[in-house]
Amino acid sequence: MFDLNTKILVIDDMVTMRKIVTKACKDLGFTQFVDAADGALGWQALNDAKGTVGLVISDWNMPNCTGLELLKRVRGDKRYAGLPFVLVTAEAEQTQIVDAIKAGVSGYVVKPFTAETLKTMLEAAHKKLMGKAA
Amino acid sequence: MDLKSTAGNFLSYLSEAVQHALNTQMACESRVSAVSLKRQATFATDIAAVLQMTSSRYSGTLAMVFPASSFLNLYAAMVGETFAEINAENSDAAGEIINIVYGVARPKINKLGHDFTPALPSVLKGRDIAVCPAGTPLLYLLCESKAGPFELQFTLKEKAKAAA
Numbered sequence A: 001m002f003d004l005n006t007k008i009l010v011i012d013d014m015v016t017m018r019k020i021v022t023k024a025c026k027d028l029g030f031t032q033f034v035d036a037a038d039g040a041l042g043w044q045a046l047n048d049a050k051g052t053v054g055l056v057i058s059d060w061n062m063p064n065c066t067g068l069e070l071l072k073r074v075r076g077d078k079r080y081a082g083l084p085f086v087l088v089t090a091e092a093e094q095t096q097i098v099d100a101i102k103a104g105v106s107g108y109v110v111k112p113f114t115a116e117t118l119k120t121m122l123e124a125a126h127k128k129l130m131g132k133a134a
Numbered sequence B: 001m002d003l004k005s006t007a008g009n010f011l012s013y014l015s016e017a018v019q020h021a022l023n024t025q026m027a028c029e030s031r032v033s034a035v036s037l038k039r040q041a042t043f044a045t046d047i048a049a050v051l052q053m054t055s056s057r058y059s060g061t062l063a064m065v066f067p068a069s070s071f072l073n074l075y076a077a078m079v080g081e082t083f084a085e086i087n088a089e090n091s092d093a094a095g096e097i098i099n100i101v102y103g104v105a106r107p108k109i110n111k112l113g114h115d116f117t118p119a120l121p122s123v124l125k126g127r128d129i130a131v132c133p134a135g136t137p138l139l140y141l142l143c144e145s146k147a148g149p150f151e152l153q154f155t156l157k158e159k160a161k162a163a164a
Helices: A015-027 A039-048 A067-075 A094-102 A115-133 B003-026 B068-079 B092-110
Strands: A007-011 A032-036 A053-059 A085-089 A107-110 B030-036 B047-054 B058-066 B122-125 B139-145 B150-158
Touching (some): A015 B092, A039 A053, A053 A067, A067 A085, A085 A094, A085 A115, B003 B058, B003 B092, B003 B139, B003 B150, B047 B092, B092 B122
Parallel strands (some): A085 A107
Antiparallel strands (some): B030 B139, B047 B058, B139 B150
16 A cells, blocks of 8 residues: 555545545545546646655546546656546546556546445556556 | 327436446445326425437437535545535536446447447536526436435427427
């Protein structure tokens, strides 16, 4: 599992979903968070954090810059090439999941979800990260 | 698939989606207790979330309307914070709830050959606000839950065919 001191960037245009994700992560023991209201602001927050963000959990369907667009931007920047990036989506359509995998997503959670589901997915994303590092 | 069948399938998937969304995200049991062309709910609406459903063949409106008590109970179950009233800090949860419900139902209806696109919800606050457009048959789905009653409102129509 991720080090519980990992700083998590939570991105969602809905305040409520940012709270739900943050609460679920706090329930798992994480303590450090920054948040942003869309992909464009998320990109800014990621750069402002100057390399201290260790995990991004982003909504998919947002105005200005979607989660998938942000993921592509992140993966296109070598500073963040290995940054774990998890998409939270209300959509479970196969084509979208394929798009996310092609873009380099570390994992995805389909809404609605429980803290336990998020934990399972974060564990899988971490395992994937460790596999790449080995 | 004709309008009547499409609407019927949509209503069935939406009913399942409401149950699944509330049960998973809010640990709240719920069920659709009545579907009708005339409003059965006796509560006054305090907050509503609405989104436009669009495919290449159909367009429609989906709304979820809540009295304050049900909404605040659902919010507390979802986020773990309690509020005495609906305000700017909690109101977008209505949008998140409908977002989740539509997100669960939409892929299922699309598996039947439709191409309904994702939609961003809007939230409206106010006593007994009307959220669905007049002039289109409107279906009401009254829902009962541990958090209290709420309602789905649903319209669907075939888009006008382009002139040949």
